[in-house]
Amino acid sequence: MTFKDLGLSAALVKAVEEKGYTKPSPIQEKAIPFILEGKDILASAQTGTGKTAGFTLPVLHYLADTKHPKYRPLRALVLTPTRELAAQVYDNIREYSKYVNIKSAVVFGGVKAKPQIATLKNGVDILVATPGRLLDLHDQKAVSFKRIDVLILDEADRMLDMGFVRDINKIISFMPEKRQNLLFSATFSNDIKKLASGILKNPVSVETAPQNSTAKKVTHQVYKVDKKKKTEFTIKLIKDNNWTQVLVFTRTKHGANKLTEKLIKAGVSAAAIHGNKSQGARTKALKSFKDNSIKILVATDIAARGLDIPLLPHVINYELPNIPEDYVHRIGRTGRAGAAGEAISLVCSEEVEYQSEIEKLLNEKLNSSIIAGFEPTDTAPPKRAATQSKGSFGKKKKPGSSKVSNGSKPKNKPHFKANKTSGSNSGRGRTSAPKKKRF
Ligand code: ADP
Ligand code: MG
Numbered sequence: 001m002t003f004k005d006l007g008l009s010a011a012l013v014k015a016v017e018e019k020g021y022t023k024p025s026p027i028q029e030k031a032i033p034f035i036l037e038g039k040d041i042l043a044s045a046q047t048g049t050g051k052t053a054g055f056t057l058p059v060l061h062y063l064a065d066t067k068h069p070k071y072r073p074l075r076a077l078v079l080t081p082t083r084e085l086a087a088q089v090y091d092n093i094r095e096y097s098k099y100v101n102i103k104s105a106v107v108f109g110g111v112k113a114k115p116q117i118a119t120l121k122n123g124v125d126i127l128v129a130t131p132g133r134l135l136d137l138h139d140q141k142a143v144s145f146k147r148i149d150v151l152i153l154d155e156a157d158r159m160l161d162m163g164f165v166r167d168i169n170k171i172i173s174f175m176p177e178k179r180q181n182l183l184f185s186a187t188f189s190n191d192i193k194k195l196a197s198g199i200l201k202n203p204v205s206v207e208t209a210p211q212n213s214t215a216k217k218v219t220h221q222v223y224k225v226d227k228k229k230k231t232e233f234t235i236k237l238i239k240d241n242n243w244t245q246v247l248v249f250t251r252t253k254h255g256a257n258k259l260t261e262k263l264i265k266a267g268v269s270a271a272a273i274h275g276n277k278s279q280g281a282r283t284k285a286l287k288s289f290k291d292n293s294i295k296i297l298v299a300t301d302i303a304a305r306g307l308d309i310p311l312l313p314h315v316i317n318y319e320l321p322n323i324p325e326d327y328v329h330r331i332g333r334t335g336r337a338g339a340a341g342e343a344i345s346l347v348c349s350e351e352v353e354y355q356s357e358i359e360k361l362l363n364e365k366l367n368s369s370i371i372a373g374f375e376p377t378d379t380a381p382p383k384r385a386a387t388q389s390k391g392s393f394g395k396k397k398k399p400g401s402s403k404v405s406n407g408s409k410p411k412n413k414p415h416f417k418a419n420k421t422s423g424s425n426s427g428r429g430r431t432s433a434p435k436k437k438r439f
Contacts, residue, residue, distance in 0.1 A: 035182060036062070044187065048332055131168055150182065157191075183203070249315070273299045
């Protein structure tokens with residue numbers, strides 16, 4: 001199957017070939033023909049499987065293939081939960097639409113509205129936006145939704161988590177009844193299904209099984225370490241392994257700032273990305289990370305969601321998330337497009353329940369070790385993990401709904417030269433007593 005076989009125009013095929021895509025990914029293969037037929041879609045696939053091109057290409061095909069009304073009204077709208085994701089989807093649209101006569105733009109908050117208003121005034125065919133700023137611009141009559149033909153919700157699950165439902169519904173209320181709706185999500189929760197049933201009309205459900213050609217090869221490694229030793233441990237891990245591109249997750253914005261400062265002090269270039277940073281700082285941090293001018297990006301869950309950082313080899317969970325699904329999203333940042341990746345988690349005594357909730361969700365024990373010199377001594381009791389649906393603590397997850405590791409399982413490589421003090425092959429998911437002290 002090729003992109004041409006899917007019915008996409010030569011101009012679009014040329015652009016994706018220039019991006020180095022040789023064939024459509026499974027979700028693209030499944031979704032694109034239905035979207036070209038004008039059907040509503042409810043699509044779910046793991047992160048990193050090419051959902052963006054999955055909706056962008058057929059929509060661009062449609063926009064280029066149909067006559068523009070004389071004045072260029074907005075005909076397609078992509079809503080995303082975060083500014084970074086909006087910027088990234090827009091970058092993709094620009095690349096894919098290189099050889100077609102389509103005007104695209106992006107609007108999000110945290111930056112001046114004036115240039116956005118000017119861009120919109122010139123006429124835009126496809127707009128990528130975060131809900132809040134878009135509504136502001138609509139209030140100011142800078143944009144109209146009256147001629148929208150296609151509405152796309154990207155990362156719909158995160159939009160729900162971030163409380164955008166009312167904004168989304170408000171935006172939709174200004175649109176014509178007759179339009180195509182595409183909803184993309186990494187997971188299919190009941191809440192997503194509810195949202196979908198209010199928006200989509202006779203949708204085709206498109207799901208790709210976890211076992212597919214772009215399946216991730218991710219190894220999971222837990223290091224048991226005291227809370228107060230985590231920073232030192234992180235620095236050692238990065239330095240000893242000479243890692244040059246690592247995404248580190250912390251649970252709080254404050255924690256992200258503190259760790260970033262300490263990394264920089266230790267001579268490791270780093271920047272933080274989270275909701276309290278100005279948009280300028282967020283954009284700069286992401287850019288520096290992508291172009292390798294800094295080694296470490298320290299992020300909170302929301303800031304990192306949906307971002308495509310190509311071929312990211314390592315993700316470190318400085319703290320485990322208390323929502324097990326967030327672990328799945330975090331490690332979606334590694335092992336992208338079939339490349340191998342490593343997810344390393346530093347787990348202190350307070351986090352052991354978070355770990356077991358994650359293991360339940362993945363249906364897999366995480367390989368767990370202790371490093372000499374960092375033997376845990378903490379006795380603080382475990383905190384309880386949360387579940388995503390509020391008020392349903394301890395509710396059992398649908399098995400396999402967020403599976404991330406599959407296919408042939410890669411082996412864990414040691415991160416420290418012969419100084420790992422507990423084995424990795426035997427006793428999976430258990431820690432044994434240290435044998436030798438090396439550092
Ligand atoms: P998702 O939205 O599913 O998380 P993205 O759309 O961000 O995934 O795509 C992940 C990465 O895969 C991007 O770097 C993108 O350029 C790349 N990609 C997308 N489609 C293909 C393809 N058909 N072949 C190769 N790489 C692809
Ligand atoms: Mg995506």
